[in-house]
Amino acid sequence: MLGVLSRKACSISVLDRSPWTIRHALPVSTRNYSTATKEMTVRDALNSALDEEMSADSRVFMIGEEVGEYQGAYKISKGLLDKYGPDRVRDTPITEAGFAGIAVGAAYHGLRPVVEFMTFNFSMQAIDHIVNSAAKMNYMSAGEISVPIVFRGPNGAAAGVSSQHSQCYGAWYGSIPGLKVLTPYSSEDARGLLKSAIRDPDPVVFLENELLYGESFPVTEEVMDSSFCVPIGKAKIEREGKDVTIVTFSKMVGYSLKAAELLSKEGISAEVINLRSIRPLDRDTINASVRKTNRLVTVEEGFPQHGIGAEICASVVEESFEYLDAAVERIAGADVPTPYAVNLERMAVPQIEDIVRAAKRACYRSVSMAVAA
Amino acid sequence: MESFSVANLAVVPQPAATFFDRPCSFLTGSHLKAPFRSITKSNSPISSSAIPKPIRAVFSEVVAAGSNLGCQQEMITREEGLIIYEDMILGRTFEDMCAQMYYRGKMFGFVHLYNGQEAVSTGFIKLLKQQDCVVSTYRDHVHALSKGVTARSVMAELFGKATGCCRGQGGSMHMFSKEFNMLGGFAFIGEGIPVATGAAFTSKYKREVLKEPCDDVTLAFFGDGTCNNGQFFECLNMAVLWKLPIVFVVENNLWAIGMSHLRSTSDPEIWKKGAAFGMPGVHVDGMDVLKVREVAKEAISRARRGDGPTLVECETYRFRGHSLADPDELRNPDEKAHYAARDPIVAFKKYLIEKNLAKESDLKSIEKKIDELIDDAVEFAEASPVPPRSQLLENVFADPKGFGIGPDGKYRCEDPGFTQGTAQV
Numbered sequence: 001m002l003g004v005l006s007r008k009a010c011s012i013s014v015l016d017r018s019p020w021t022i023r024h025a026l027p028v029s030t031r032n033y034s035t036a037t038k039e040m041t042v043r044d045a046l047n048s049a050l051d052e053e054m055s056a057d058s059r060v061f062m063i064g065e066e067v068g069e070y071q072g073a074y075k076i077s078k079g080l081l082d083k084y085g086p087d088r089v090r091d092t093p094i095t096e097a098g099f100a101g102i103a104v105g106a107a108y109h110g111l112r113p114v115v116e117f118m119t120f121n122f123s124m125q126a127i128d129h130i131v132n133s134a135a136k137m138n139y140m141s142a143g144e145i146s147v148p149i150v151f152r153g154p155n156g157a158a159a160g161v162s163s164q165h166s167q168c169y170g171a172w173y174g175s176i177p178g179l180k181v182l183t184p185y186s187s188e189d190a191r192g193l194l195k196s197a198i199r200d201p202d203p204v205v206f207l208e209n210e211l212l213y214g215e216s217f218p219v220t221e222e223v224m225d226s227s228f229c230v231p232i233g234k235a236k237i238e239r240e241g242k243d244v245t246i247v248t249f250s251k252m253v254g255y256s257l258k259a260a261e262l263l264s265k266e267g268i269s270a271e272v273i274n275l276r277s278i279r280p281l282d283r284d285t286i287n288a289s290v291r292k293t294n295r296l297v298t299v300e301e302g303f304p305q306h307g308i309g310a311e312i313c314a315s316v317v318e319e320s321f322e323y324l325d326a327a328v329e330r331i332a333g334a335d336v337p338t339p340y341a342v343n344l345e346r347m348a349v350p351q352i353e354d355i356v357r358a359a360k361r362a363c364y365r366s367v368s369m370a371v372a373a
Numbered sequence: 374m375e376s377f378s379v380a381n382l383a384v385v386p387q388p389a390a391t392f393f394d395r396p397c398s399f400l401t402g403s404h405l406k407a408p409f410r411s412i413t414k415s416n417s418p419i420s421s422s423a424i425p426k427p428i429r430a431v432f433s434e435v436v437a438a439g440s441n442l443g444c445q446q447e448m449i450t451r452e453e454g455l456i457i458y459e460d461m462i463l464g465r466t467f468e469d470m471c472a473q474m475y476y477r478g479k480m481f482g483f484v485h486l487y488n489g490q491e492a493v494s495t496g497f498i499k500l501l502k503q504q505d506c507v508v509s510t511y512r513d514h515v516h517a518l519s520k521g522v523t524a525r526s527v528m529a530e531l532f533g534k535a536t537g538c539c540r541g542q543g544g545s546m547h548m549f550s551k552e553f554n555m556l557g558g559f560a561f562i563g564e565g566i567p568v569a570t571g572a573a574f575t576s577k578y579k580r581e582v583l584k585e586p587c588d589d590v591t592l593a594f595f596g597d598g599t600c601n602n603g604q605f606f607e608c609l610n611m612a613v614l615w616k617l618p619i620v621f622v623v624e625n626n627l628w629a630i631g632m633s634h635l636r637s638t639s640d641p642e643i644w645k646k647g648a649a650f651g652m653p654g655v656h657v658d659g660m661d662v663l664k665v666r667e668v669a670k671e672a673i674s675r676a677r678r679g680d681g682p683t684l685v686e687c688e689t690y691r692f693r694g695h696s697l698a699d700p701d702e703l704r705n706p707d708e709k710a711h712y713a714a715r716d717p718i719v720a721f722k723k724y725l726i727e728k729n730l731a732k733e734s735d736l737k738s739i740e741k742k743i744d745e746l747i748d749d750a751v752e753f754a755e756a757s758p759v760p761p762r763s764q765l766l767e768n769v770f771a772d773p774k775g776f777g778i779g780p781d782g783k784y785r786c787e788d789p790g791f792t793q794g795t796a797q798v
Contacts, residue, residue, distance in 0.1 A: 341534070
């Protein structure tokens with residue numbers, strides 16, 4: 001139901017399905033008119049999405065620390081202050097609870113704020129407003145007051161920033177009814193999902209990744225179109241396969257694709273699903289894929305207990321139990337606060353080898369469960 | 374020398390008529406262009422009969438002209454002077470070495486340097502005993518060093534080695550030391566203030582409930598940006614309410630990353646905010662280590678006596694950017710030059726020499742000694758081992774047996790397979 005609402009709110013018609021679906025709907029032809037693809041970094045994708053949405057709707061404004069004069073702590077809002085002025089790109093004092101609360105109040109009353117948290121770790125200071133004032137409001141007021149707000153910022157581990165700056169909040173926010181939680185991977189995801197999020201009438205938590213900001217991805221003409229939106233609640237199959245399903249999101253999609261390359265050399269064809277949306281979780285796509293491949297590996301950066309992998313595994317066991325040929329495998333970050341030292345940090349976050357190992361285990365290619373080479 | 378009159382403050386202090394009664398020029402920032410006149414303020418009680426004489430501190434133009442620093446009489450002995458100088462040089466040299474090492478790739482992540490603010494750290498921390506606590510923010514290397522944590526262990530921590538003060542698990546922003554009562558090192562600003570207030574609470578609790586002789590004082594260091602955060606105000610209230618032995622030290626360096634203090638604060642005079650809660654608020658020139666030390670002496674002894682907290686705003690400046698990743702484009706070069714001319718180390722060196730408390734050669738030998746100390750620290754850090762694999766799962770709990778039993782029924786962190794890299798994490 002939420003998916004339907006979001007599609008209605010997203011003022012798109014032709015692009016109502018993911019670009020992937022559309023490409024398959026077109027007749028296969030050797031003459032391809034829109035082959036020109038350019039590369040775009042995730043940072044530029046986010047910037048362009050913000051720019052376009054702010055120019056399309058003057059109720060949209062940005063609020064957060066260093067978003068204006070500093071051009072954004074990670075330069076995501078570069079140039080927006082000059083274009084839209086200090087009233088719409090607002091620098092705040094350092095008080096997450098305060099400015100997140102102010103933004104929620106503004107959203108109650110008709111504006112469409114985009115709140116930037118310098119990292120989602122700082123959102124813990126504002127979590128009361130995200131959960132209690134924003135997420136639960138539409139329900140508590142029985143639809144009287146909706147909260148069209150977007151909370152965005154980098155999430156998860158970066159490089160060498162230690163435990164207080166490295167936590168992944170997907171699982172925490174993903175468990176709250178009333179919130180939509182999005183996790184883009186590529187530039188296309190970033191652009192499309194951010195535009196959908198800003199147009200969405202519900203509170204959206206938009207979890208980016210600092211290490212992805214500088215990565216370039218090819219983008220097609222339709223992605224650059226100003227009404228391009230990616231529907232919320234729909235996962236994307238990044239790579240098709242038939243032996244094992246790897247379900248993941250954000251930076252781990254890149255790792256999983258590389259792992260899939262390595263696996264294909266060993267004869268295992270892995271299907272990589274980019275969730276794009278943690279809440280609502282696209283259970284249909286996941287289950288359809290598992291029913292095809294019969295094996296599941298979930299990959300995430302966050303802590304293992306009560307993580308997103310746990311929910312995916314539960315969903316698959318509940319709905320596709322008879323189709324499973326192997327136990328579900330969960331790859332998650334180590335169950336420790338992220339350490340600072342380089343070698344410890346590498347062990348605390350999943351690496352490509354871990355994904356390869358888990359996929360092999362699921363395919364019974366390794367010797368035993370307890371000892372993994 | 375008349376003691377600084379913080380002790381005589383009534384609960385509702387009234388500021389004496391001063392420079393700050395000209396709000397317009399202050400708020401528009403025009404004061405930043407003029408040499409900043411800083412006065413160690415005394416808030417006189419309402420009754421005018423016993424107005425303590427405010428200490429007229431020296432105008433910054435005078436300092437720039439190179440004459441009298443501090444008050445008329447000698448405030449420190451030669452030994453104290455040398456200790457102060459050495460501590461400030463240690464802080465400066467260490468931070469400069471950090472920058473070098475960062476650009477060589479030995480350190481990573483977020484590194485926030487303290488250049489320019491040494492007077493505050495030295496002025497306050499050198500008056501503390503080992504049992505007194507210090508709580509800081511991510512800009513904590515120099516606080517740790519002043520408190521007594523060795524340069525070797527701080528450098529090794531920054532390199533991420535097992536010999537660091539937190540065994541490589543904390544990093545630049547998380548310097549902790551039980552031995553020297555350095556309680557951190559926090560990444561979130563404002564996070565340290567309640568923690569410091571709690572340490573002060575413990576001190577009072579030990580004295581009053583546990584009946585132990587305890588007059589430990591806590592210092593909370595934080596910046597101007599933090600003073601807009603709710604936790605700051607909450608703790609000011611509780612510290613006064615319960616009369617806790619704490620000193621809140623605001624290192625007002627006018628910038629929070631790229632956000633100017635004047636743009637983000639409705640009333641930029643932070644020292645005034647103490648009065649709203651009933652605690653004395655003092656403004657001091659944080660580029661002058663002797664003035665800071667005077668104010669610190671009084672504030673710390675106030676806390677030790679049990680008279681409650683003090684809010685001290687130190688006007689200071691960071692010569693480098695917010696962190697080593699900050700391009701530092703927003704700060705006016707004139708402002709930077711103005712404060713660079715007031716370098717606390719240069720000024721103090723001049724003072725020592727002019728007052729004949731030390732010779733040029735003494736100070737040179739101190740500088741040399743510190744250079745050698747830092748080089749030794751770097752070598753030590755380089756040569757130290759990285760943390761072993763088995764350390765990943767350690768220290769999650771103080772009681773490690775609660776952490777998790779592995780598939781073979783033994784404690785996971787003791788699994789030899791883990792150390793060899795063959796166990797499943």
